[in-house]
Amino acid sequence: MVSEKVMVKNPSGFHLRPAGMFCEMAEGYKSKIHFNKCDKREYNAKSVLSVLGAGVRRGDEVEIVCDGEDEEEALHALIELVHSGFGERV
Secondary structure, three states, X not given: OEEEEXXXXXXXXXXXXXHHHHHHHHXXXXXXXXXXXXXXXXXXXXXXXXXXXXXXXXXXXEEEEEEOOOHHHHHHXXXXXXXXXXXXXX
């Protein structure tokens, strides 16, 4: 299992488009993937409803956790996606 914390910098946080991008990328990996917010609840990264339900906003820190055969690759890709601001101006 691997994990890393990342700060969300895109202006609108995990609204529908970024949540969809995040889930789509997570679904491409075999590993179990979830993330935690400051509330310490686990949110399923492969469920758009779970990601939206987390209410992640700009400035929130999330910890992405990956567990499985491609965990390192999955974690790296998801961290890069969040760092990129999901293509939004940051």
